[in-house]
Amino acid sequence: MSQTNEQRRQTRRLVGKIGLITVAAFAFCFALVPLYNIVCEQVFGIRPDGQAVDVRGLDLNRVDTSRTVTVQFDATVNSELDWEFGPELSEIQVHPGQVIEAWYVASNITGDAIVGNATYDVVPKRAIPFFSKTECFCFTEQLLVPGETRRMPVRFFVAPDLPERVNTVTLSYTFYNNEAATRREQARLAEHQAAAAQSDSRG
Amino acid sequence: MATDTATTVHDDGHEHAPSFIDRWFFGTNHKDIGTLYLLFSLAMFLIGGAMAMIIRAELFMPGMQIVNPEFFNQMTTMHALVMIFGAVMPAFVGLANWMLPLMIGAPDMALPRLNNLSFWILPFAFLIMLSTLFMEGGGPAGGWTLYPPLSLQQGNSMAFVIFAIHMMGLSSIMGAINIIATVLNMRAPGMDLLKMPIFPWTWLITAFLLIGVMPVLAGAITMLLTDKFFLTSFFNAAGGGDPVMYQHIFWFFGHPEVYIMILPAFGVVSEIIPTFSRKPLFGYQAMVYATASIAFLSFIVWAHHMFTVGMPLGGELFFMYATMLIAVPTGVKVFNWVSTMWQGSLTFETPMLFAIGFVVMFTIGGFSGLMLAIVPADYQYHDTYFVVAHFHYVLVTGSVFALMAGAYYWLPKWTGYMYNETLGKWHFWLSTIFVNLLFFPQHFLGLAGMPRRIPDYNIAFSDFNMISSIGGFGFGLAQLLFVYVVWSCARGRSGIKVGDRVWEGARGLEWTVPSPAPHHTFTTPPKFDDRDLAHGDVSH
Numbered sequence: 001m002s003q004t005n006e007q008r009r010q011t012r013r014l015v016g017k018i019g020l021i022t023v024a025a026f027a028f029c030f031a032l033v034p035l036y037n038i039v040c041e042q043v044f045g046i047r048p049d050g051q052a053v054d055v056r057g058l059d060l061n062r063v064d065t066s067r068t069v070t071v072q073f074d075a076t077v078n079s080e081l082d083w084e085f086g087p088e089l090s091e092i093q094v095h096p097g098q099v100i101e102a103w104y105v106a107s108n109i110t111g112d113a114i115v116g117n118a119t120y121d122v123v124p125k126r127a128i129p130f131f132s133k134t135e136c137f138c139f140t141e142q143l144l145v146p147g148e149t150r151r152m153p154v155r156f157f158v159a160p161d162l163p164e165r166v167n168t169v170t171l172s173y174t175f176y177n178n179e180a181a182t183r184r185e186q187a188r189l190a191e192h193q194a195a196a197a198q199s200d201s202r203g
Numbered sequence: 204m205a206t207d208t209a210t211t212v213h214d215d216g217h218e219h220a221p222s223f224i225d226r227w228f229f230g231t232n233h234k235d236i237g238t239l240y241l242l243f244s245l246a247m248f249l250i251g252g253a254m255a256m257i258i259r260a261e262l263f264m265p266g267m268q269i270v271n272p273e274f275f276n277q278m279t280t281m282h283a284l285v286m287i288f289g290a291v292m293p294a295f296v297g298l299a300n301w302m303l304p305l306m307i308g309a310p311d312m313a314l315p316r317l318n319n320l321s322f323w324i325l326p327f328a329f330l331i332m333l334s335t336l337f338m339e340g341g342g343p344a345g346g347w348t349l350y351p352p353l354s355l356q357q358g359n360s361m362a363f364v365i366f367a368i369h370m371m372g373l374s375s376i377m378g379a380i381n382i383i384a385t386v387l388n389m390r391a392p393g394m395d396l397l398k399m400p401i402f403p404w405t406w407l408i409t410a411f412l413l414i415g416v417m418p419v420l421a422g423a424i425t426m427l428l429t430d431k432f433f434l435t436s437f438f439n440a441a442g443g444g445d446p447v448m449y450q451h452i453f454w455f456f457g458h459p460e461v462y463i464m465i466l467p468a469f470g471v472v473s474e475i476i477p478t479f480s481r482k483p484l485f486g487y488q489a490m491v492y493a494t495a496s497i498a499f500l501s502f503i504v505w506a507h508h509m510f511t512v513g514m515p516l517g518g519e520l521f522f523m524y525a526t527m528l529i530a531v532p533t534g535v536k537v538f539n540w541v542s543t544m545w546q547g548s549l550t551f552e553t554p555m556l557f558a559i560g561f562v563v564m565f566t567i568g569g570f571s572g573l574m575l576a577i578v579p580a581d582y583q584y585h586d587t588y589f590v591v592a593h594f595h596y597v598l599v600t601g602s603v604f605a606l607m608a609g610a611y612y613w614l615p616k617w618t619g620y621m622y623n624e625t626l627g628k629w630h631f632w633l634s635t636i637f638v639n640l641l642f643f644p645q646h647f648l649g650l651a652g653m654p655r656r657i658p659d660y661n662i663a664f665s666d667f668n669m670i671s672s673i674g675g676f677g678f679g680l681a682q683l684l685f686v687y688v689v690w691s692c693a694r695g696r697s698g699i700k701v702g703d704r705v706w707e708g709a710r711g712l713e714w715t716v717p718s719p720a721p722h723h724t725f726t727t728p729p730k731f732d733d734r735d736l737a738h739g740d741v742s743h
Binding site: 007010011014019026028030032033036117125174176179183 | 313352356376380389414415419423434443448451452455513517
């Protein structure tokens with residue numbers, strides 16, 4: 001514990017600098033969140049989730065009838081969500097360029113209103129740039145009241161320039177419980193019921 | 204050199220001994236804190252080891268025998284957290300506390316009170332973390348990496364785990380600040396950075412890694428916490444978050460973290476091998492630059508832990524080549540250790556045995572690391588026992604063997620007595636035989652397709668798992684021998700008192716103070732000759 005005053009001063013300065021680095025590193029961690037999205041979109045061209053493809057600029061007449069691609073539908077429900085969820089058809093034959101509508105069915109088998117959000121994935125990886133959705137239930141929150149069953153559409157097309165060696169594309173969805181939206185909707189429903197009960201008693 | 208510039212101020216006198224409580228709870232002496240760190244990490248090593256014994260007992264045969272799958276998952280997760288944050292990291296901080304001031308000729312660490320605080324956070328952090336095992340829903344069970352969404356599905360005990368990891372991170376950061384300040388400001392006059400022994404060098408670089416990445420871990424787990432309890436959606440897929448982003452952030456911390464656990468081990472081994480080769484360290488400056496290169500590269504290779512998440516080909520190639528590049532500075536180090544031994548007059552005392560065991564077996568772990576770095580091959584190895592075999596070779600026969608080597612090397616300096624050499628050698632040979640029995644078959648299991656983190660497996664994997672478990676029990680029992688050796692050495696059971704320079708070939712300032720090292724050392728900065736240092740290469 002025998003430090004000179006000069007040493008103490010130097011130590012204090014040094015600790016200040018290192019402390020700043022520490023704080024900067026902590027801030028950097030949070031900066032990684034927007035950075036990650038920027039790198040994905042700008043550098044690697046990975047499209048962000050949850051956006052429909054704009055069909056206006058597309059030539060929808062360019063259907064390649066000489067070729068048939070199998071599109072398989074897959075469904076998973078996260079263990080935190082008590083829903084039944086699956087595709088109506090397990091697979092379908094399409095021509096590249098054709099706009100196809102397929103249906104999924106979800107049922108809320110619990111006694112509570114729940115909001116679910118679905119995320120999707122496409123395999124094989126090299127098919128991702130050529131698989132486009134013009135409409136999808138995965139773009140929005142899905143609120144299912146107790147016992148409700150809903151048919152939900154996904155409209156998509158496979159671009160004609162899909163690489164030759166890709167014969168099968170699998171579209172896979174996972175439904176998650178959107179807890180924030182579930183709480184919001186449950187509060188709203190409770191409010192509605194209270195208001196309805198009030199007007200009933202008045203009438 | 205100029206000793207008169209140092210004014211010595213003693214704020215606790217030599218004549219009155221502090222009471223037990225004052226010394227061990229409120230003390231700021233670097234040697235006492237180092238001892239506390241080392242004893243704490245030994246206790247954690249035994250607790251984490253007991254968890255490993257449960258894992259290996261369950262995996263002894265296919266089928267479920269001893270524990271239920273939920274508890275098994277908690278054991279694999281806790282074993283990793285306890286061993287990484289409780290055993291290996293604090294043990295190296297303990298060695299740094301004890302030896303750094305002695306090696307650079309400083310009277311104490313630069314920030315002694317911070318030192319006391321950074322140690323005393325740890326027992327409470329681990330108490331909190333281990334207590335989650337007894338909470339409703341149990342402890343963390345989704346692996347030490349805490350990947351969402353699985354980690355977000357844990358019970359509310361997750362809040363305790365995250366708070367505990369925050370505390371451990373805080374302790375590591377304070378320890379790192381202290382080490383940087385000590386090394387940069389407290390060196391004896393005349394000891395410029397490129398004359399400094401290699402162990403302080405590796406710790407200086409490690410401390411910068413800690414400062415750079417522990418706050419990132421803190422941020423990542425803070426986001427997990429808010430996702431779980433405050434309805435944010437950083438990683439929550441339902442709310443538009445991305446679980447893969449967690450993996451990127453986590454491994455941005457996690458890869459430097461593995462070097463945090465191995466760089467000080469390089470330092471320890473680089474001190475020991477010259478001593479028992481009776482030659483200066485070969486390529487001292489190359490060692491320093493290699494360490495710095497490894498530290499730099501560790502920041503740009505993180506995604507090799509997650510090749511299979513579906514990243515662009517360009518990313519996979521970049522991370523593959525960057526990872527393989529690390530083999531170059533690491534190869535320089537292995538080359539230098541071997542060259543130090545080359546034509547040396549070697550003797551094989553226990554520290555040297557552990558150091559040579561380190562060089563051989565760490566290199567095996569390094570090679571399997573290179574195999575894992577190959578993207579197309581990694582698709583087969585990913586999340587199999589091959590990965591488990593790899594990181595246990597670098598962490599157990601790497602870091603832990605270096606810690607054992609360091610403990611045997613400096614125990615006489617700490618206690619004033621020689622340890623029991625016969626038992627030390629028994630400890631080494633039993634450990635080495637059993638640890639290979641434990642981890643080598645896991646390579647084959649992984650290549651055959653046995654996944655990690657499962658309590659049950661296909662009967663095709665039975666034989667190798669049984670061999671591995673026998674190795675595990677043997678290795679675990681052998682460590683009790685180490686506990687006995689340390690205890691008997693501290694008690695002076697061997698009766699062999701040692702001199703200042705414990706080992707005939709030892710060089711460096713720590714061997715110029717008496718054994719056991721007195722409470723206060725280098726209250727006036729020492730004068731030294733370059734020939735006193737462990738490395739001859741001070742050409743600059």
